[in-house]
Amino acid sequence: MPVNYSSLSTSSANWTYIATAAPSAAASFTFSSISGYKKLKIFGYGYGSLASTYWLLQFNSDAGGNYFGSMWGTSIYMSNSVFGLSPSSTYIPVVAGAQGAAFFNFEINNANSTQAYKDGYGTTISTQTPSYAGTTAGIWKSTSAITSMTVTPQSGTVTGNFYLMGQN
Amino acid sequence: MTRPTILEVNCETQLETVREMNDEEYAKYLADIAAYEAEHPEEDGSVV
Numbered sequence: 001m002p003v004n005y006s007s008l009s010t011s012s013a014n015w016t017y018i019a020t021a022a023p024s025a026a027a028s029f030t031f032s033s034i035s036g037y038k039k040l041k042i043f044g045y046g047y048g049s050l051a052s053t054y055w056l057l058q059f060n061s062d063a064g065g066n067y068f069g070s071m072w073g074t075s076i077y078m079s080n081s082v083f084g085l086s087p088s089s090t091y092i093p094v095v096a097g098a099q100g101a102a103f104f105n106f107e108i109n110n111a112n113s114t115q116a117y118k119d120g121y122g123t124t125i126s127t128q129t130p131s132y133a134g135t136t137a138g139i140w141k142s143t144s145a146i147t148s149m150t151v152t153p154q155s156g157t158v159t160g161n162f163y164l165m166g167q168n
Numbered sequence: 169m170t171r172p173t174i175l176e177v178n179c180e181t182q183l184e185t186v187r188e189m190n191d192e193e194y195a196k197y198l199a200d201i202a203a204y205e206a207e208h209p210e211e212d213g214s215v216v
Contacts, residue, residue, distance in 0.1 A: 023175045030176040156200075
């Protein structure tokens with residue numbers, strides 16, 4: 001797959017606000033009809049209805065094994081403090097242990113590219129007892145431009161305020 | 169019991185759509201809860 005990365009290395013303007021999602025005991029929330037941004041950033045805070053669960057990020061309603069993600073952090077819920085997924089996982093983890101207040105930030109590159117895979121990285125903090133702090137990274141192995149992003153608790157529901165920003 | 173909702177925010181129109189889970193989504197949701205409770209018997213399994 002030839003990728004012209006020089007076309008991706010250009011100066012960038014400031015982040016532009018796109019939309020807010022405020023789920024209330026929702027099984028998932030989605031930002032849809034996204035277009036025109038080289039970078040996307042999703043961030044916010046909330047809490048889950050169940051402890052010790054992950055929040056999962058997916059793009060374009062793709063629930064297939066097209067993701068590769070991992071999470072590093074400090075929590076008794078993470079064996080060896082590292083959570084690695086297979087190269088054919090079905091999501092990227094963005095939050096761990098979210099029954100307390102959970103904050104996360106995840107930034108995605110090449111969002112509107114139709115040549116390159118989408119790679120992203122972020123941070124997460126949860127005040128669930130014991131608290132969790134970590135970093136996360138992942139790849140969506142698709143050359144489709146991102147048109148939607150969905151966050152789904154691994155189980156239970158999510159309540160909070162989440163924001164989507166874009167950059168060109 | 170009222171089913172959990174699915175929230176979608178359209179970034180072009182800023183319109184927000186909230187709907188209840190359909191049968192297939194709700195079945196998976198309940199299965200995920202059951203799997204969670206099996207893995208975490210010590211946790212409070214209450215669902216908001």
